Structures are given as C-alpha cells and as structure tokens.
Amino acid sequence: MVARALRALVILACLAVLPPALAPWAGAPVGSVAQAQVSPAPGAPAQGLSEAEYAQWETLARRAEAAVAEPDTTTLSLEQLRGRISDWRARFLAAQDVNQARIETLRSQIDALGPPPGEGESEAEDIAQRRQELNAQLDELRAPQLAAEEAFRRAEGLVSQIDRIIGERQADALLQLWPSPVNPANWPAGLDALAGAASALWEELDSALASPTRRDELGDRLPAILAYLAAGLVLLARGRHWMAVLGQRLRARARTARVERLLELAMSLGQAALPFAGLLALIAALRATGMVGLTGNALVGALPLAGLALFAGYWLGGRIFPADEAARPVLHIDPEHRREGRLHATLLGLVVAIDMVRQALLSPAAQSDAANSVLVFPLVLVAGALLFRVGQLMRRHPAAVRAENQGDESAAGFTDRLIGMGGRAATIVGLFGPVLAAVGYVAAAQAIVFPAVISLGLIALLMTVQRISAEIYGVIMRAPDEAEDALVPVLIGFALALLSAPVFALIWGVRDAQLLELWQRFRGGFAIGETRIAPSDFLLFAVVFAVGYTITRILQGALRSSVLPKTRMDKGGQNALVSGVGYIGIFIAALLAINSAGIDLSSLAIVAGALSVGIGFGLQNIVSNFVSGIILLVERPVSEGDWIEVGTTMGIVKAISVRSTVIETFDRTDVIVPNADLISNSVTNWTHHNLTGRLIVKVGVAYGTDTRKIERILTDIAEAHPMVSLKPEPYVLFRGFGGDALEFEIRVILRDVNFILKVHSDINHEIARRFAEEGVEIPFAQRDLWLRNPETLWSGQAGDRGPRPPGAEVATAREARGALTAEDMAELSSGDSDTDSGGDR
Incomplete structure (x- = not known):
C-alpha cells in the first residue's frame, strides 16, 4: 500500500513540477486506459455486439457468478474477474448508442403520422400500414440496444458484488488480531524471518560466486561497475556540498529577494536530487555485477522507491522547517523547533524507506502472523513517536500566529487553523497507532500510521509547490511579497488539492479498481430522461460558449470604437446598440453551445414549467427590472450621459445594466436605481434629445x-x-x-x-x-417695532417704581424691548405691532 501510494505521489510531483507542456504527456497513460475502458473493442460491428461475443460474455458471467458464490475464491481471482467484467461493461455501454440516429429518425416519422387511434377508433388504412411498418423497424433497431442494456445491468451487478466482497475482506483483515509483538514468546518468529532472508541472500551470492560464468561476466563488467561506484559515492559524499556552493554564488547575483528564494529552493532540490542520483548509480552498479538472485532482485527493486522516500523526507523537512529565516518558513515556530522538525521529517522518510525494504525482502504473505507482528511493530512505534512530535510542532503554529498579533483570535486564518487541526490529528494517530499494534491489531495500526505519514508528506509537497507557483507568479508579474495571496496562486493551490484527491484515496487504501470505477462513472455522465450528459458535453458547451462570448465582445468593441463613432447616432443610442448586441450575442452563444453539446431541453420542459411558477413569484422584481432595462435600451427615454432627476435623486446616468441604472450625483456618489423605477415613476430628463x-x-x-x-x-x-x-x-x-x-x-x-x-x-x-x-440699490429685509403700551410692560417687568423722570417713556420702551424674549418678539410682530417695510432707514 505504501509503495503504491508513493508511486502515485511521484506521478503527482512530476505533474506539479514539470512544465505545463509536459502535463498532457504525463497524463496520457491514464487517459488512454480510461479510453480503452469506455470505447468499444476494435472491429466491433456497427449494429452492436455479435452473437458469438454475447456467448463469450455469458460464459464469463456464469463463471463470475460461481466465483462470487464460492467463499474460497481468492481476492486476486476476484480482482482479475472484475477487470474483465469491467471491460465488457464498457463495451455494453457503448453498444447502447448503436443505431441511435436512425431510431430518432423513425420516432420523428411515427410522430408525424399523428397520435395512434384510441379504443374503438380507426384511421386510414395506408396510415395504419405505414405506422405498423415503422414500428416494426423501430423494434428491430432497438433490439441490440435492449440486449446491450440488459448485459450492462448484469455486469454492473457483478462488479458491485465483487467490490462488496473485497471490501468486506479488507475490513476483516484490518480488524484481525495478531499475536502481540510485545510478548517475548513471539520474538523468535521475527528473528527467524530475518535470519531466513539473510540466509537466502547469502546463498544466492555464494551460488553466483561459485559459477565460473558469473565470475567471467563480473570481470568483463568490472570497469562499468567501478564507474558506477565512483559516480555514486562521489554524488553521495559531495553532491550536497556542490549544490550549496553553487546556490551561494547564484543567490549573490540575485536582484530581488523573491528570485533569491527561488534559487535557494532550486538548490535545495538539487541537494536532495544529486545524492538520490548517487544512490541510483550504486543500485546500477549492484545490478551490473550479475550476482543478484531472486531475493536480491526483490531487494534491489525496492531500493529506488525507498531512496526516494528518504530523500523526499529530507527535502520536504528543509522546505517546511527551513534553517534560513529569509526562506519565509511555512510554520511560525522558533529556529530550535525548526531544526527538530527537519530531523523528524528525515527520520520519517527513513522509517518509510525501511518499511518498503521490509515488504520487498520479507513478503508479508510468506510470513506468519507472529513474524509480521514482530517485524512491523518497531517501525510503527518509531513512526508513531515521530508523528506525535511533528504534530506537536504543527500545533505550535496557530498559537505563534496569535501571539504575533497580540493574542487576536481572528489573526489565525483558515490555513493556520487547518495546520493546527492536522497537528492535533497527527498527535492522536501517533499516540494510538502504537497502542493498537501493541495490543495485537498490527494491521490496523499499520493502515493508520503509515498513511498518516505519507499524507503529511503529500500535504507538505502541495504547500511547497503552491509556494513555488506564488514566487514564480510574483517574478512574472513583479508583484510584492504578498503575491502568494493573489488569485492565480490560490487557484493553482486549489487545483493541486483537487488533483491530489485520488492520491490521498490511494494512500488510505482505496483500490485502483474503485478509482477507475469512479472515473468511468464520471466519464459516462448522468441521464436526464432519454438524454445522457457526459463531462465531455460540459467541456464542449464551455468551449463553444466561450468562443461565442469572445466573438460577441470583439464585435461590441469594434462597434464601440470603430463603426458607431463614424455615424450620426448620438452617444446614448450607440451605448444602447452595443448593449443590445451583447445581449443577443450571449443568447445566441448559449443556444449554439447547448445545441453543440447535444443537450435536449425538451425533456426538461415539464420540470422547467413547474419551476417557472415558483421562480416567477420569487424573482418577479428581478424580471421586472430586466424587462424595464430592455425597454430603456429600446425606447431610450434615458441614455448614458443624461442629466436626470428621479424622485429626490439628481445626477448623470453613468451606466444602464440589465437590472439597474447607475446615477452619479453632483456629490460624486453613485446611486443604484432599479430599472423598474425609471419606467413606472416620473423622470425628469434635462438633456433628453438636446442640451438646451x-x-x-x-x-x-x-x-x-x-x-x-x-x-x-x-x-x-x-x-x-x-x-x-x-x-x-x-x-x-x-x-x-x-x-x-x-x-x-x-x-x-x-x-x-x-x-x-x-x-x-x-x-x-x-x-x-x-x-x-x-447706483442701483439691492434691498434687504428690515423691521421697525413700535410699542403701543410700554408703561404696561414696564410695570409688569419691574413693578411700581414711582414717578418717571423726563424721557422715561423712551427709556422704558428701550428697557422693555431688551427684556422681551424671542417668543414675545414674534407675537408682537404678528399681532400687537405696527410693521413698516422699506429700504434702509
């Protein structure tokens, strides 16, 4: 399982790192396999499968039904049967479309004859005879389709039964209780297995050395062997140092920090690639000796993937836990913990590599349960401890982010929280995996711990590739350091996450056949009535619509900039014409796309009619605004650039869209007015048709x-x-x-x-x-107040003060005027006052 997941991981890494031009080549085998599964076999007759082919299928189906009913049938036999049945199922699916065009033509001919007569009714003899002939032809053409559909259903049922049996067996294997590896009584079984493998290697080597022919071949190949050995040892010993020196020289010439980081990343990849190349050279030297037997070949065959796992752990540890702060670490932890993280990542790669060698050298199927339990437990224990510690380091990241932002809980983003959750899951797996193995559930522990380790490696690879894409995007666009949060790098990361989903499924034990089954179902699409819609139809729809949309926009641009300015049409009319061309073009593009994809909308008419009632009530305002927008474009009571007044809003029309109109007021604020308001309410247009x-x-x-x-x-x-x-x-x-x-x-x-x-x-x-x-005077408002009874006001305000001196009458009026409040002045001016108006006095 680990080797299979690593192979899938290698494919994903190649697709992510290689140039985009190589991606179709890298994905060609998958597409070719899927095509072989879906397409009918070469040479199949146009009218469907022959009777001989159906006889072959009948034999295979009966054999499969007998194998399913037999409990002793091996899982390998079931897998082989499933593969053959899947091939037949794909052929049956393709045969269901045979004669489809002719069938559609016959159905249209029958419909043209009108509905068949009801009970007790009759029709013209020639029409009845013609209807009978067409129905007979239709039944004859549909016979291959019906046979293919029946065979397809039978194959589908057999595949489902086989998948269920294999799934149940896998679940039983995971829950099987093996002898406890912590029981000393089981240790000799593991030691005997190791001793047996070592003895087999020694016997193969001794037998090869005893053969004169092998010795002569070894002498002939000695120069090549020495060359491989020298290259391998030099690369293993000095490869990292050479790349480090080269990296320092290149980074010294870098003009920007982003280019320097890209060079450092490339050199770090070289520091892992050169030693790995040295390991491959040593393996080539070992193969060239000719001294390797069956057991040795199994061991040597596992070494490349084991070495890849080791150096991948080393390189990913350096990317996630970099030593240099300038590399912008993914995890916000201190340098001491980053150094610890690099060590743990390398050790995890080493544990995975040792497990791969163990599976190749000591086949689990050839060993007893006690031996497998004893051999697997140390690896599970070490991997669990390392996983537990790496999880703790990951859990420090969200806390460090919040600490850097003065304890703000919202500072930790979605990715930061995911890292914390992943760390928590890693600690749980690292703790309970060894406990399960110690109890005796070694298979379950192995199925949890090692996939968790490889999943962490895959996540680290995805984060590294996303960081690389962000850096490259920043260099190309000359964006600031925050470019990794731009749309393009985020979309690339999202696409990588989607592409990695099948790899995660393989890592956690999903069978290749199950993934292929999902892929076939995806390619087959889904049926709506008598219409089958496949992903290729959606792709064709998107391509045709995109082409039509692009042509529409080009035509709009040509009209707006080249054609209409040379006419006498006013600006508002030009904008209305351009908008109308856009709506019509998009509508035609949608119709052409639907027709090209072969989507039959007639089967959806009833559903659409039922939904239109509810949608009509819910979207009546939107529909009203849309229709009003069309009226505005046709009648043009309001055009872009007009000065209008709607209710309390006055300003210049900036844009008329499908739903609303944008008015820019004289305060430079935009007011969004629904189009229905411009049609149903009174609108004052100050510049309609002319500017006077x-x-x-x-x-x-x-x-x-x-x-x-x-x-x-x-x-x-x-x-x-x-x-x-x-x-x-x-x-x-x-x-x-x-x-x-x-x-x-x-x-x-x-x-x-x-x-x-x-x-x-x-x-x-x-x-x-x-x-x-x-000398013309512009007057301003003025009021003179003449009080009739100032004495009364004086007595009311100041009481009896005795006889008044001469002039007291004037003084009393002045004092009383000063004692009046604003309300008194208003009352006097409106009632008990004489008012005289005029100019200045």
Whole structure:
C-alpha cells in the first residue's frame, strides 16, 4: 500500500513540477486506459455486439457468478474477474448508442403520422400500414440496444458484488488480531524471518560466486561497475556540498529577494536530487555485477522507491522547517523547533524507506502472523513517536500566529487553523497507532500510521509547490511579497488539492479498481430522461460558449470604437446598440453551445414549467427590472450621459445594466436605481434629445428705482453672456411688488443646460457689478417695532417704581424691548405691532 501510494505521489510531483507542456504527456497513460475502458473493442460491428461475443460474455458471467458464490475464491481471482467484467461493461455501454440516429429518425416519422387511434377508433388504412411498418423497424433497431442494456445491468451487478466482497475482506483483515509483538514468546518468529532472508541472500551470492560464468561476466563488467561506484559515492559524499556552493554564488547575483528564494529552493532540490542520483548509480552498479538472485532482485527493486522516500523526507523537512529565516518558513515556530522538525521529517522518510525494504525482502504473505507482528511493530512505534512530535510542532503554529498579533483570535486564518487541526490529528494517530499494534491489531495500526505519514508528506509537497507557483507568479508579474495571496496562486493551490484527491484515496487504501470505477462513472455522465450528459458535453458547451462570448465582445468593441463613432447616432443610442448586441450575442452563444453539446431541453420542459411558477413569484422584481432595462435600451427615454432627476435623486446616468441604472450625483456618489423605477415613476430628463434648457434668475431692487432702467440693464447682461441663446431671445419680466423690493426675473435659454449653475453664477456677478456702477440699490429685509403700551410692560417687568423722570417713556420702551424674549418678539410682530417695510432707514 505504501509503495503504491508513493508511486502515485511521484506521478503527482512530476505533474506539479514539470512544465505545463509536459502535463498532457504525463497524463496520457491514464487517459488512454480510461479510453480503452469506455470505447468499444476494435472491429466491433456497427449494429452492436455479435452473437458469438454475447456467448463469450455469458460464459464469463456464469463463471463470475460461481466465483462470487464460492467463499474460497481468492481476492486476486476476484480482482482479475472484475477487470474483465469491467471491460465488457464498457463495451455494453457503448453498444447502447448503436443505431441511435436512425431510431430518432423513425420516432420523428411515427410522430408525424399523428397520435395512434384510441379504443374503438380507426384511421386510414395506408396510415395504419405505414405506422405498423415503422414500428416494426423501430423494434428491430432497438433490439441490440435492449440486449446491450440488459448485459450492462448484469455486469454492473457483478462488479458491485465483487467490490462488496473485497471490501468486506479488507475490513476483516484490518480488524484481525495478531499475536502481540510485545510478548517475548513471539520474538523468535521475527528473528527467524530475518535470519531466513539473510540466509537466502547469502546463498544466492555464494551460488553466483561459485559459477565460473558469473565470475567471467563480473570481470568483463568490472570497469562499468567501478564507474558506477565512483559516480555514486562521489554524488553521495559531495553532491550536497556542490549544490550549496553553487546556490551561494547564484543567490549573490540575485536582484530581488523573491528570485533569491527561488534559487535557494532550486538548490535545495538539487541537494536532495544529486545524492538520490548517487544512490541510483550504486543500485546500477549492484545490478551490473550479475550476482543478484531472486531475493536480491526483490531487494534491489525496492531500493529506488525507498531512496526516494528518504530523500523526499529530507527535502520536504528543509522546505517546511527551513534553517534560513529569509526562506519565509511555512510554520511560525522558533529556529530550535525548526531544526527538530527537519530531523523528524528525515527520520520519517527513513522509517518509510525501511518499511518498503521490509515488504520487498520479507513478503508479508510468506510470513506468519507472529513474524509480521514482530517485524512491523518497531517501525510503527518509531513512526508513531515521530508523528506525535511533528504534530506537536504543527500545533505550535496557530498559537505563534496569535501571539504575533497580540493574542487576536481572528489573526489565525483558515490555513493556520487547518495546520493546527492536522497537528492535533497527527498527535492522536501517533499516540494510538502504537497502542493498537501493541495490543495485537498490527494491521490496523499499520493502515493508520503509515498513511498518516505519507499524507503529511503529500500535504507538505502541495504547500511547497503552491509556494513555488506564488514566487514564480510574483517574478512574472513583479508583484510584492504578498503575491502568494493573489488569485492565480490560490487557484493553482486549489487545483493541486483537487488533483491530489485520488492520491490521498490511494494512500488510505482505496483500490485502483474503485478509482477507475469512479472515473468511468464520471466519464459516462448522468441521464436526464432519454438524454445522457457526459463531462465531455460540459467541456464542449464551455468551449463553444466561450468562443461565442469572445466573438460577441470583439464585435461590441469594434462597434464601440470603430463603426458607431463614424455615424450620426448620438452617444446614448450607440451605448444602447452595443448593449443590445451583447445581449443577443450571449443568447445566441448559449443556444449554439447547448445545441453543440447535444443537450435536449425538451425533456426538461415539464420540470422547467413547474419551476417557472415558483421562480416567477420569487424573482418577479428581478424580471421586472430586466424587462424595464430592455425597454430603456429600446425606447431610450434615458441614455448614458443624461442629466436626470428621479424622485429626490439628481445626477448623470453613468451606466444602464440589465437590472439597474447607475446615477452619479453632483456629490460624486453613485446611486443604484432599479430599472423598474425609471419606467413606472416620473423622470425628469434635462438633456433628453438636446442640451438646451431654461434658466430663471430672480433679482430685487429698492423701491423708487427706475424700472425701465433695470429692465435695460438686465437685458444687456443676459444678451452678453456667450452661453445664452439669442433665438429665442432672452427677456426680462417685472414680476411684482414684494414686501422688501421690486421683483424682476431674467429668463434665458442656454445652449448647454449642463452649465446652468455656472451661467447663473456669472449673471449674478455681472448684476452685482452693473448695479454698483449704476447706483442701483439691492434691498434687504428690515423691521421697525413700535410699542403701543410700554408703561404696561414696564410695570409688569419691574413693578411700581414711582414717578418717571423726563424721557422715561423712551427709556422704558428701550428697557422693555431688551427684556422681551424671542417668543414675545414674534407675537408682537404678528399681532400687537405696527410693521413698516422699506429700504434702509
């Protein structure tokens, strides 16, 4: 299981690290296998499977049914049967589409004849005969489909039964109680197994050395063997040092910190790759000797993957727990704990490598339960202890993040919390795994501890690759150090997580056949009525729609920038036309995409009709706004750039979308107005069809001023302004006698109403200047209060003060006026007061 998971991990690592151009090559075998499973066998007749093929299938199906019913059937035999049945099932699935086009044509012909007559009814003889002929042809064409569908269902049932039996056997194996490895009575079994493997290796070596032919071959290959040995030893001894020196030189020439980090990462990968290459050279030297027998071949065959596990643990430990702070460690822990993390990661890789060698040298199937228990327990114990400690280091990360932010609980993000949860899970597995093994549930402990170790390695690899993608994105886009939180690196990390899901499944014991089964079901799609929708249909739909959408946008851009500006159409009409082309183009692109994907929407008509009622009530406002938006684009009562007033909102129309219209007020704030409000409510459009508008300027002069003189002055001021239209000519009105002034109005038509405030201000400035030159007075409101009974007010406020001196009447009025409150003044001015208005007095 560990070796299989590591092979899958190697494939994922290659897909992640290699250039994108190599990714299709790396994934070709998987696609070819899936295609072989789904496509019919070469040479299959167009009308479906032959009778001989169905006879072969019948033989295989009966054999499989007998094997399923027999409890002693081995798991290997069941797996082989399942593979053959899966191949037949794929052929049956493909045969269900035979003659489909002709069948559809016949059905349309039958429908064209009209509904069949009911009970007691009849139809024309020629129509009845034609209907009978078409139905007979339809039954004949559907016969291969029905046979293929029946065989497919039978194969599907057999596959399900085999999967259930194998799953039950795997569960029983995990829960099997082996002899306790802590019992000294079981230790000799493990020692005997080790001694037997060592004896087998020695006997193979002794037999090879005793053979003159083998010795002659060894002498002939000695130069190549020595070359392999020299290269391997040099790479193992000096490879890390060479890459370290090269890395220092390259980082010294780096221009940015991000480039320096990328170079350091590349050199660290080389520090693991060169020793691994040295190990491969030593393995090649060992194979070249020709002294390796059956047991030796099994051992040598396991060494490459074991070495990969060891050096992968070393490299990933250096990435997750870097020694240099400038490498931006993934975990926020102190340098002392990072050094400990690097050591534990390397040791975990070593334990996995030893377990792989053990499985190759001491096949578990060939050993007794006691021997397997004794041999596995030390590895489970060491791996559990290392896993427990690594989990503790991971749990320090969220606490360190919160401590760096003054204990803020929200400072730890989603990834930080996931790391903490992963650390907690690692500590639990590291604690209970060895306990299970000590009790005797060694298989269960092995199935928990080693997958947990490899899963941590895979997670570390994904985080490293995501960090690499973020650094490369930052170099290309010249983004700041926070580029790892940008959208593109996050999407790459999300895609890597999705791609790694099958690898995680393999690591935790899911069989290859089960994954292939899921892949076939995914490729087969799902059926809606008589229509089957596959992922390829969605892909074709997306491609066609994307092409149509792109063409629409290009056409809109050409109309907006090249075609429409050369016409006499106003700006609002141009925007409406461009928007309409966009809506129509997207609608046509969707229809073409649906038609290209072969999606039949007629089967969904009933469901869509039922849903439309509920959706209509729930989305009636949205639909109303959408329809109003279409009306706005067609009738164009309001266009982009218009100055409008809706209710209490006044501003410039900036955009008209499907649902709403954006109005920018003169305070530079955007107001989102639903399109339905623009259709159902009153809207004042100041610039609809033209920019002209009327301006009214009110002005008052003091009583006694020559009114004709004022009229001439105001007329000259209005006509002199360049924004005022002379056709119709401006005119001045003497509106009436106000309470404080003689009231005049200037009424002018502006060439551009957008400048109404500016023109109003200019005219006011000019009126002030000309009135000052002509000596015309602009009055302001003034009130004189005459009190009828100041004595009463005096006595009420101050009591009886005796006889008043001369002038006391005036003083009393002044004092009483000062004692009045605001409410008293208002009452006096409205009731018991005589009011006189005029100019300055």
